[in-house]
Amino acid sequence: MKKIGLTLITAFVGGAMALGVYKVIENKYSDNLSFEDKQKVYFTSNPSTPVSSTGDLDFTQAAAAATPAVVYIRTTYTNKGSGGQDQLEQMFGDMFGQRVRPQGPQMASGSGVIISPDGYIVTNNHVVEKADKITVATNDHRTFSAKVIGTDPSTDLALIKVSANNLPIVKLGNSDDAKVGEWVLAVGNPFNLTSTVTAGIISAKGRNIGIIGSENSDDDNPFGRTRNQSTPKLNKAIESFIQTDAAINPGNSGGALVNTRGELIGINAAIASHTGSYEGYGFAIPVNLAKKVLNDIKKFGTVKRGFVGVTFTELNPDVAQKLDVTTTNGLYVNDLVPGGGAEQAGLRKGDIIVKVEGQPVYESSDLQERVGRLQPGDKINVTVLRDGKDKDFAVTLKGDAVAPSNRIAASKSAEELFNKLGASFHALTPAEKNRLHVNAGVLVTQVREGGLFDAAEIPEGVVITSINKLPISSIEDIDKAIVKPIQGNIIIAGIYPDGSHFSSAFPAQ
Structure with a gap:
């Protein structure tokens, strides 16, 4: 008995030591992990209850696993007119019974999926493009301001972030393993109805429907976004959608497509519809493609894409x-x-x-x-x-020097001011600092259309060394500096790729 007791004590102490070392390593290296590796750590520490198979057609456990991590996204954007024509419409529209476009800030909404406990959220690019303000509401009714980390119009994906910890996440699945005929759930916020779950099957895989980058204004085109705004024309769109007959409607964009194990296999993006509402088929971006895009955005601020040529x-x-x-x-x-x-x-x-x-x-x-x-x-x-x-x-695969740049925009909180800059950044390495002879700085990796950087013609490749006269070495430094305007202005200083210095001032409001 004593021998058994000693063995049990030894096993307990050894397990406790292993867990302690594991937690130290987890905290030290988690920032450098990919989203998939970070999720492995999370689900090792927080094992989930096995969920039902497709055999018994019980979706309750899959819905329970996914719903807490699907968020409601509300965006505010400035109604930017097109000059004199809009003014004439406003002046004479009512007189002739025409519909007048609303003036002032406009609102839109969509969905997103939390993929990391520290606040990273995947959504569609078309949900947040040109947004001045992004508000995220979680399933437990908490609200956060979000900032855009980066976008990829070629896949219609965006990575945004809120300042929070210990958030519930959806487990990343393997979209390659998804089979036609397999049951799936679409989770999102259609028609402003939060936390809605619909069920269907995978109808097809690898669909290329020509939706990314097309404006879809033609009444004969049945493929429409789950929203009413049009998207600028793009080159090099990457489409390989999972097609499903699970009901997807306006507001579902950016939501989760999960299998019956509650694993994320797709990001809902578009519907086939002549009316703008569900008519039988929806389309989701495969999660295996999304993983690469999102990890690149987090690590580099933009997507490193190779081409066959x-x-x-x-x-x-x-x-x-x-x-x-x-x-x-x-x-x-x-x-x-x-x-x-x-x-x-x-x-x-x-x-x-x-x-x-x-x-x-x-x-x-x-x-x-x-x-x-x-x-x-x-x-x-x-x-x-x-x-x-x-x-x-x-x-x-070769890089593409002429790949289309991924260009957004909005005011007052750190997240809003960050989005107003309309850019993505990557911290300089020590070698880059030595080469540029600077002690601090972040590299501009993406400039999005409509933001302050775009208006001031600050290009990709510029190094930002200070904001409001505070040195900048990370995105966190940007968050702290932009909320401290100088005489009502955001003052940005940096170095152009040719080595010349610049300083620009923008109104903070």
């Missing part, structure tokens, strides 16, 4: 006949980017991309989504059909 045409029977090729599946290579990864690997015009990483390619989304998860410098295995035979190539 080809232009192509999706094949179908009609296209294949016009191009005089025998296969009707794959991507026909129209041209190669000079010096790009595909050219250097040996691909040629007229090749047909039939596989990527061993998986068949039927449409552009099969290639784009896979590449969208990778960084410049990563290799991807591509199989092409050439002269009737399959040939394999290892393509090293």
Whole structure:
């Protein structure tokens, strides 16, 4: 008995020591972990109760796991008119029975998903773009001001943050494992109805519907956002949506698509509708693509995206006949980017991309989504059909110097003033400080349309060294400095890429 007791005491002490060391390591290194690794730490410390399978069609546990981490997002934005035409509409609209656009600040709403206990939230870019003020309401009725950490219009994703800790989060799942026909839940805030859960199945995967970057003003276009604002036209959109018949309506944008285990597999983004309301199908951004985008935004302030370096045409029977090729599946290579990864690997015009990483390619989304998860410098295995035979190539992805910049904007709290700057930042490394001969500074990694940086033509690549005469070395320093205006102005000083110095002043209100 004494031996058993001693063994139990030894096991208890050893376990306590291991847990203590684990907690020290967790606190020390958590800031450098990816969102996925941080979640592994969280769920190791906070094991969740196993939830039901699809077999018994009981969604209660999945809903209970996801709902606390889905937030309601309310945005305020300035109604920026288009000059004289808007003034004439305002003057004469009522006289002729025309609808007059409302003047003053406008409101919009959407959803978001908490993915880190320290306040990081994923939502759609179109939910927060051009927002002057962003307010987040949690499921337990707490409200926070949020700031935009960064956006990626190419995938319609945005990362925002609130100042809070110990928030409930949704466990990140694996969208590659999601199967057509699998039951899923859509969680969000449609029509301002908070914490709404709807159920359906996955209807299809890899959908490319041409919604990202299109204005969708044409009545014949059935694909619309779950909102009424239009989105600027973009190049290089990445679409590989999960299609579901779970009801998604205006206000669901940025909400969660979860499986029956309560795991996040997609971020709801769009609906197929002629009316703007649900008509049968919704679309969500796969979480495996979102993971890469969000980790890049948190780490670099922008997305590091690699490119294969080809232009192509999706094949179908009609296209294949016009191009005089025998296969009707794959991507026909129209041209190669000079010096790009595909050219250097040996691909040629007229090749047909039939596989990527061993998986068949039927449409552009099969290639784009896979590449969208990778960084410049990563290799991807591509199989092409050439002269009737399959040939394999290892393509090293290249960065794109002319990739479209991701440009937002709003006032009074630190978060509002931060959003008003309309930029994203990355702290300088010691080596960068030595090269620039500065003791402090943050690099501007993204300038968003409509913000103060955009108006003052402060470009990406600039180093901000001080705000309101306070040295800046981190985003936290920015938060502290911008709430201390000098004579009602925010004074920003920094260094242009050519080494010249500048100082600009903006009204704080």
